[in-house]
Amino acid sequence: MQHSNFFDYKKYRYFKVAVVMILLAFATFLLFEPAVGHYGGSWVGYALGTISAGLVFWMAWYGIRKRRYRSSGTTQAWLSAHIYLGTALTFIATFHSGFHYGLNIHTVTYGLLMIVVISGFFGNYAYMIYPRLMTENMGEDNLDGLLLRIAEADKMARQIALMMPDDINNTVTRACRETSIGIGLLEQLRGFQPDCPTAMAVQELTALGHDLPVEQRKLYRDLYSLMVRRESLVKRARQDLMYRARMGFWLYFHVPFAIALIMAMVAHVLAVFFYW
Amino acid sequence: MINCLLIKLSHSSRGVLTRSYRTLTSEEITIGRGAECAIHLLDPRLSMHHAVIKRMDDGKIHLVAINGELAVDGVVQKNIELSHGTLVSIGPYQIKVEPAPPDVDIAVSLMLLQRLPDDFQDLKLRTHEPLRGAASFKRRMALWMAAFIALVFIALPLAQNLITSLNQTMAQFPLGFDRVWSPGHVSNAHLHFGSQCFNCHEKLTEQVNDKACVKCHQNTADHIADPALQKRVFNSSGRLSDGMRCAECHREHKAPHPLAKQDNNNCVKCHADIKAVDSKSTLPNVKDFDRSHPEFKLSFIREYAEQPDTTRIDRIPQSTSASVAEQSGLKFPHSQHVGLVQGPNGVMDIRELNCSDCHRGQGKEMRIQAVEFKRDCQSCHANQLQLGLGEKTFSVPHGDEETVMNALIAKAPKDKLRYATSLKENGCAYCHEVLPAKQDDSVPWRVKKVTINQDWFSKAEFNHASHRTQKCEACHQVAQSESSHDVAMPDRKNCLRCHSGNSPKPKRIASSCMSCHSFHNAHLAAPK
Secondary structure, three states, X not given: OOOOOOOOOOOOHHHHHHHHHHXXXXXXXXXXXXXXXXXXXXXXXHHHHHHHHHHHXXXXXXXXXXXXXXXXXXXXXXXXXXXHHHHHHHHHHHHHHOOOOOOOHHHXXXXXXXXXXXXXXXXXXXXXXXXXXXXXXXXXXXXXXXXXXXXHHHHHHXXXXXXXXXXHHHXXXXXXXXXXXXXXXXXXXXXXXXXXXHHHHHHHHHHHOOOOOHHHHHHHHHHHHHHHHHHHHHHHHHHHHHHHHHHHHHHHHHHHHHHHHHHHHXXXXXXXXXXX | OEEEEEEEEEEOOOOOEEEEEEEEEEOEEEEEOOOXXXXXXXXXXXXXXXXXXXXXXXXXXXXXXXXXXXXXOOXXXXXXXXXXXXXXXXXXXXXXXXXXXXXXXXXXXXXXXXXXXXXXXXXXXXXXXXXXXXXXXXXXXXXXXXXXXXXXXXXXXXHHHHOHHHHHHHOOOOOOHHHHHOOOOOOHHHHHHHOOHHHOOOOOOOOOOHHHHHOOOOOOOOOOOOHHHHHHHHHOOOOOEOEXXXXXXXXXXXXXXXXXXXXXXXXXXHHOOHHHHOOXXXXXXXXXXXXXXXXXXXXXXXXXXXXXXXXXXXXXXXXXXXXXXXXXXXXXXXXXXXXXXXXOOEEEEEEEEOHHHHOOEEOOOOEEOXXXXXXXXXXXXXXXXXXXXXXXXXXXXXXXHHXXXXXXXXXXXXXXXXXXXXXXXXXXXXXXXXXXXXXXXXXXXXXXXXXXXXXXXXXXXXXXXXXXXXXXXXXXXXXXXXXXXXXXXXXXXXXXXXXXXXXXXXXXXXXXXHHXXXXXXXXXXXXX
């Protein structure tokens, strides 16, 4: 257990701030209901909307700030605030909307905000879960270390297979030559390959090992155990890639949609004041 | 037997091509990975017994595939004749038939073309970085999305507003580009033109002007009769944020909420302290129907020169009972017209009268019509117009005095004065107030003009239809009324039994100003 992370930073300081903000917004929402029902253009609506817009810009500033080396305050504090106030922002923006949705820029903006926040939640989850799983998977190794060990196993397997019949040799060669790790986004996110040549080779070897002459039996056993070891190494490498891909993938949504959100927010505000 | 010269070509570590020569003599020369092969090549890409060089039946030397593949110029072949210059790919190696020295049958050179790659480097090539190209992908995605949003939600709607010809083109379509700016549903009444924003939003960055509303709503009147006062009160910017536009009360894009604002705030802004708005006003202050509302005033039609004049209205508070007496010109005790009453034929004719037998509601709001002789009175009171005895009985029509006199002259010329007196004292006077004739009058009597007040609460709008679950007596207590001077209109307390003010109370309905009063034409309210 870490001593302090971005969740319980300064004894949940920003969690408390977020809760207070949500409660205040909710109380305002309940107390001041315009005669025509809640809507973003009432005075309460404008207030909540302005706060939301301010929060969005502040959240975006976190993204710029963390890419700089010169900064104020610790990154942990900023991240903690980014997460908790971002959650509060979701509530405040919802109260601002007055639960009115339609086919217009206003709902597009709201939808983009929701995509950004939900992808942020996933990122949050990823950073909570995957670093530990990565350590469990890799131990002291790194990916290059794993690849080196796989290559070593390849060399040995191939050398043994040179003595073996054609079908076994072909199977081993194909496994060594064709096994790929994390080719394509989908495979990286899934973390496994359904028709992995190494896994297939292990299965084929089991079938091919039956009618071998006695003098090749020992070689075959060595080869088989080598290939099994290779399979587990490949699996671990794929897992490692999967964790790293998943830890980065949510940013595919979080960052571009945040930029789209800012553009949509500009359009949303312009639309309100153009047709005032 | 084949005598074959094998020339192995290889590159030394310095890159110099070296040749090694070997002569093989055998019936068949096998090539493969197997130790028993004559040309033994240790490469996993070759089969155990890949191919064989042998002499065919016609005496020519061929290269024949056993378990592996042979290719000439990329085309896989099973059996290749080895003649001078033939190039064959066998796995990663290349075999070339060289000019043979005289002592051998054939000379071939063998060279490794594709070196077995380094395992680690090879594997690294097949291992991709996580989320390769993520940064540029994200950048492009962000740019495209932002550009799309800027185009669809800013540029196109704005262009439609700024370029007149584009606006005219878009006007032919059901929706304009600026439809995406609409913040909510347009109310049902405005739906038929509401999908084209420019119908109301005439100018960019300006609030919807009243002129846009008046294009259709031409006959909607002001709140105050005096135009100067109307202008001063509603266009002053201090009291109401920016003057009084139609849209202050009529909020569009809020469907299914009603288009007209229903709360009291805007009314109370002025009416809570009406003197502050108009120091000469005689209106009382009002904040809420329950807590702060004056007692009702009744609108009386005043008499002028002994005849009622509908243009002169007196508004008298209900509590000043001394002056609350109706002068309709009719003599009508309600007490005798409720429940079981004696009909025109005496004891033989007992009938039951309900309120609605004489007071008939009309239209959607069930406005009560004025009583009419033919419809509401005649069935019982026809004999009041009968004159004469026995077989000489005749009737005069129910109409003005001249018509009645003409009928008398026609039907009983001799007794016309006697009958006229009878009508004056009994017939007409049974129901009407009769006045003595003036000098030089053509008729000997005059009936006072009947004026039935149909709008006692002329400043409010009462809807009988929405109260039809109630009994008439709940508000109009007439069963004990002996005189037609009695006014049986309910007072505020009566309303408060079921209605509360702006906020609902237990078992009482919340009622705002708009529940009874209308904003437009408020000053015009008067009996019709």
